[in-house]
Amino acid sequence: MRKKLYQEIHDYKILLVDDEVGIIDSIATLLRRNGYIYKGTTYPLEAIEMVRNEHFDLMILDFLMQPLHGDKVVEKIREFNQELYILLLTGHKDLAPPLETIRQLDIQGYCEKSDNFDQLLLLIESGIKSIAQMRTIAKFRDGLNKILQSVPKIYQLQPIDGILEEILLQIMPIVNSTNAFILVDNPTDGTVDKTSLFRGIGKYRIDIDSFWSMLNAEFIAEIGTARANLTNILLDEGVIIPLINEYQHSLGVIFVETSEREDGLRLLEIFSNQASSSLSNAFLHSLVNVKNEQLNRTYMQLKRNYIDTIQALRLTVDAKDIYTRGHSDRVAFYSVAIGNAIGLKDSDINTLKLSGLFHDIGKIGTANDILLKSERLIPAEYEEIKKHSLTGAHILSAISVFKDVIPVVRHHHERMDGNGYPDGLSGDEIPLLARIVAIADAYDAMMSDRMYRVRLDHEHIKKELIDGAGIQFDAELVKAFVDILDQLPPHENIKFDELGIDN
Ligand SMILES: [Fe+2]
Numbered sequence: 479m480r481k482k483l484y485q486e487i488h489d490y491k492i493l494l495v496d497d498e499v500g501i502i503d504s505i506a507t508l509l510r511r512n513g514y515i516y517k518g519t520t521y522p523l524e525a526i527e528m529v530r531n532e533h534f535d536l537m538i539l540d541f542l543m544q545p546l547h548g549d550k551v552v553e554k555i556r557e558f559n560q561e562l563y564i565l566l567l568t569g570h571k572d573l574a575p576p577l578e579t580i581r582q583l584d585i586q587g588y589c590e591k592s593d594n595f596d597q598l599l600l601l602i603e604s605g606i607k608s609i610a611q612m613r614t615i616a617k618f619r620d621g622l623n624k625i626l627q628s629v630p631k632i633y634q635l636q637p638i639d640g641i642l643e644e645i646l647l648q649i650m651p652i653v654n655s656t657n658a659f660i661l662v663d664n665p666t667d668g669t670v671d672k673t674s675l676f677r678g679i680g681k682y683r684i685d686i687d688s689f690w691s692m693l694n695a696e697f698i699a700e701i702g703t704a705r706a707n708l709t710n711i712l713l714d715e716g717v718i719i720p721l722i723n724e725y726q727h728s729l730g731v732i733f734v735e736t737s738e739r740e741d742g743l744r745l746l747e748i749f750s751n752q753a754s755s756s757l758s759n760a761f762l763h764s765l766v767n768v769k770n771e772q773l774n775r776t777y778m779q780l781k782r783n784y785i786d787t788i789q790a791l792r793l794t795v796d797a798k799d800i801y802t803r804g805h806s807d808r809v810a811f812y813s814v815a816i817g818n819a820i821g822l823k824d825s826d827i828n829t830l831k832l833s834g835l836f837h838d839i840g841k842i843g844t845a846n847d848i849l850l851k852s853e854r855l856i857p858a859e860y861e862e863i864k865k866h867s868l869t870g871a872h873i874l875s876a877i878s879v880f881k882d883v884i885p886v887v888r889h890h891h892e893r894m895d896g897n898g899y900p901d902g903l904s905g906d907e908i909p910l911l912a913r914i915v916a917i918a919d920a921y922d923a924m925m926s927d928r929m930y931r932v933r934l935d936h937e938h939i940k941k942e943l944i945d946g947a948g949i950q951f952d953a954e955l956v957k958a959f960v961d962i963l964d965q966l967p968p969h970e971n972i973k974f975d976e977l978g979i980d981n
Pocket of ligand 1: 837867890
């Protein structure tokens with residue numbers, strides 16, 4: 479708290495008034511040593527003029543002064559300034575002004591002059607805190623006014639691009655920020671996998687080509703988390719606020735670079751609520767109004783860039799661990815093989831392929847020394863590894879193109895008996911496609927050399943799968959897979975050259 483206060487001290491100006499130079503000097507030393515910004519005067523009349531012509535937050539003044547006593551100085555100042563926070567210094571208790579005067583003149587505190595100024599310092603500190611609170615209240619009031627004024631403007635604008643721009647422009651002054659962006663699903667895209675709309679301001683006023691590539695995996699995961707959990711995510715550099723529509727669905731996110739954590743944040747939330755409802759309103763109309771052809775081209779490009787970024791992350795994960803290189807390609811292949819064997823429809827097959835390719839993408843967040851450790855993992859390290867399914871789901875949640883893949887990635891380490899992670903689901907609670915990927919994943923792991931063992935032989939692997947049926951794996955799926963095992967191409971030859979995501 480002290481540290482925070484110290485940082486904020488520079489925002490406040492103190493006026494020091496005492497007709498004795500010695501007192502001014504001692505208090506000035508104290509203020510300087512504690513980092514305060516101040517000015518001093520020995521002339522009471524001059525002090526009144528200084529307050530009139532210059533902004534001060536706090537005034538410390540002597541009571542017994544010539545030619546004007548402190549209470550008279552305050553009286554004059556209160557005629558034109560009610561905001562100034564005033565601390566009165568008194569010589570002796572007997573010489574203090576009556577309490578009534580102190581109340582009447584709205585003097586916030588007084589303290590006796592003494593050799594050490596500990597008490598004064600405490601009064602100043604608590605004064606600065608009150609001033610800070612008053613400022614926040616004023617800001618809150620101003621901010622609410624701004625929001626109320628800007629809402630009709632947002633509603634009036636029809637093209638979504640304009641609304642996004644307007645939302646950003648309105649947000650900036652609320653929290654004194656210069657950098658922000660807004661990322662929302664594009665409702666006018668008729669395809670199943672919705673694309674996204676993006677608008678940035680400040681350093682995010684960049685073309686869509688650059689946007690995804692400037693984000694790192696953690697940041698993308700945070701965006702996904704905000705959307706998935708419908709909660710604000712506070713980062714060192716700013717805050718991610720989900721835009722939530724009236725059905726409690728996430729439309730997208732606003733990111734604002736700011737250190738605001740309290741009232742400013744509340745304002746951002748209020749504003750985001752307004753922005754969400756105006757956006758969902760606009761989306762209804764936009765289906766008619768948006769110049770589809772031109773916009774679609776832009777969205778397609780955005781989608782492609784995002785996928786390029788995700789693809790790069792996937793390859794990074796594969797590259798991190800030489801013992802699992804090609805693993806995700808093969809998991810995709812085996813998953814698709816199982817899916818075809820049980821007659822899944824094309825859209826599920828496509829989801830399986832993507833799920834296989836991306837199932838371990840969350841390992842981008844796992845430390846290399848854990849990922850590559852050759853000895854047995856200690857429990858804490860195992861817990862760290864276990865985070866990857868959730869992290870992966872969050873990375874993919876940043877935009878809705880992967881919405882069907884997300885549950886599969888999240889649940890690919892669940893077990894039929896409920897002893898898996900992250901959610902301990904069991905049996906049919908585990909999504910079918912996740913149960914499929916779990917088998918493909920385990921199969922490929924056993925088929926591969928690992929740092930701590932060579933690959934298992936075929937009969938051994940088959941036995942492991944059958945033994946795990948109903949306990950770790952879905953029994954029917956194991957049966958379907960075991961039936962086609964002999965028809966699969968050699969393990970080493972399996973490779974997916976392209977993602978097969980429809981751009
Ligand atoms: Fe995994």
